[in-house]
Amino acid sequence: MTDSPFEHGVGPATLLDEATLDQCIARVAGEIAADHPDGVVLVGVLKGALIFLADLARALTAIDVAVGFIAISRYAPDSGRVRILYDVDVDLEGRDVVLVEDLVDTGLTIAYLLEHLRARGPRTLDVCTLLDREACRIVPLPVRYVGAVIPDVFVLGYGLHQADLYRNLSRVVVADQDVVARDPEAYVDALYRVH
Secondary structure: OOOOOOOOOOOOEEEEOHHHHHHHHHHHHHHHHHHOOOOEEEEEEEOOOHHHHHHHHHHOOOOOEEEEEEEEOOOOOOOOOOOEEEOOOOOOOOOEEEEEEEEEOOOHHHHHHHHHHHOOOOOEEEEEEEEEOHHHOOOOOOOOEEEEEOOOOOEEEOOEOEOOEOOOOOOEEEOOHHHHHHOOOOOHHHHHOOO
């Protein structure tokens, strides 16, 4: 068994710094603008995609952008089901829609949300994610716009959280999931300390 890099006092490591995130957002915004010159509706999945969606919307200066949100419950144990907690309040009928996520891994949540949004009659419906953990994919589905493909690691920051902590980090870090599961505040000092 290989030791975890965190077992020997090594804390979270930066996976994507601010400059890299800015480059990812600029690239993805350019791709979306090129594909949708007549405008687009961005539908952000709350709460994780909020920061990414805000930065993405600001980067889409060349086209009209409408913004909506959807919120879902966590998977119920042993059910494999989620439920809609808050539904999009923007008319999607006949419009180009991009579903914006912070992280796509198994694809189960995105598959559910795509089915739900297709019923609203969009002209086109694509997926955009900041992070794509392809190695974990169970449901094969197209993710048209990807900020970065990452390995199968646990990440925090830039919208990603543990017990609602770390969302406001301006970077994405790799952390030990077992450590923050036991103590969600374990990395607060290390990640927010002024350097």
